[in-house]
Amino acid sequence: MPLSAEQQAEIDEQRSTPTPTLRSVAPGMEQHLYKAAPVLDHGFVRVIDYMGDDAAICQAARVSYGRGTKSVQNDEGLIRYLMRHWHSTPFEMCEIKLHVKLPVFVARQWIRHRTANVNEYSARYSILDREFYIPAPEHINAQSVVNNQGRGGVLEGGEAARVLDILKADSSRCYDNYEAMISQDGQDGLARELARMNLPANVYTQWYWKVDLHNLFHFLRLRADAHAQYEIRVYAEAICAMVADWVPAAYGAFEDYRLGGATMSGRALECIKKMLAGEEVTQETSGMSKGEWREFQGILNDPA
Ligand SMILES: Cc1cc2nc3c(=O)[nH]c(=O)nc-3n(C[C@H](O)[C@H](O)[C@H](O)COP(=O)(O)OP(=O)(O)OC[C@H]3O[C@@H](n4cnc5c(N)ncnc54)[C@H](O)[C@@H]3O)c2cc1C
Secondary structure, three states, X not given: OOOOHHHHHHHHHHXXXXXXXXXXXXXXXXXXXXXXXXXXXXXXXXXXXXXXXXXXXXXXHHHHXXXXXXXXXXXXXXXXXXXXXXXXXXXXXXXXXXXXXXXXXXXXXXXXXOOOEEEEOOOOOOOOOOOEOOOOHHHOEEEOOOOOOOEEEEOOHHHXXXXXXXXXXXXXXXXXXXXXXXXXXXXXXXXXXXXXXXXOOOEEEEEEEEEEHHHHHHHHHHHOOOOOOHHHHHHHHHHHHHHHHHOHHHHXXXXXXXXXXXXXXXXXXXXXXXXXXXXXXXXXXXXXXXXXXXXXXHHHHOOO
8 A cells, every 4th residue: 555544644634634735736736735646556745835936937937037038938948949949047946745665675766866855764663564666567578688788578388477476485584583673572672774774675664855946857857767777767757747737837847848858969850950851871981980879870760
């Protein structure tokens, strides 16, 4: 169960007692506020608080451009201009605070994004729940043969069953031993901060994660990408859905220029110019390595 009964009661309570405010609110985000979007088997992501909206981005941009914004009158046009030209600070005027429940191995990837503020559940202070990420059968894959940092085809039949059995048995045994070590029945009991080291990386943790919109877009660009590991990508996709409702114009620009767009090298652009002029270009004549050429072909065939 992603949410405990206490957490659900807290959410219901928070949503049932709205308070008036003079601050501007984003109606799309109000729909999400406090609610948990389930992710993976026991995880979730939910918005605890937010600040700003599309208008806040434009307001900040107009401070810097002043009269110059006459040429980009409407807000959506201005936001697209800012995104296109990497004028990022107006996006930093919006902030979001998320409560995330996620497996520790996903948290290790997530925490690499240093431009957020984090407060994590203390497994020194509290006892971790008996909750482990066990992939759904369709997400038990073989090692990829083309990408050392990825997965290939789905494991079938007996092999998939054997892997799932190992994951479940090890998780269960580790947790049994964790409980046995911290237990004070007839013994002193090992400190929680030490006993936790025996738990596997698929155990769930929780944290509050606060970040501004510019850095959130950077996170989403990397983690909602098809190359990101599935287990973090699903969190990024859940956040994308919230951000699309929160700041529709900014998210639309992000989706177009970053998620749907592509960065090309000078050599790649030269190749495109030659192709448009009717010239045949091959990997050998492109000046690109085999890997670059493969990625270039990928962009031409499917920019997303
Ligand atoms: C598909 C994929 C595979 C990866 N594989 C690996 C891997 O094998 N091993 C591994 O260790 N990591 C790996 N990473 C993590 C990656 O290298 C980055 O650490 C992570 O994506 C965070 O990116 P970031 O530093 O740009 O983000 P943030 O930490 O959020 O920083 C955002 C930006 O702020 C600036 N910034 C922040 N802190 C500093 C600083 N101290 N100094 C200078 N500039 C700073 C940079 O411009 C940075 O781009 C992988 C990431 C992805 C998406």
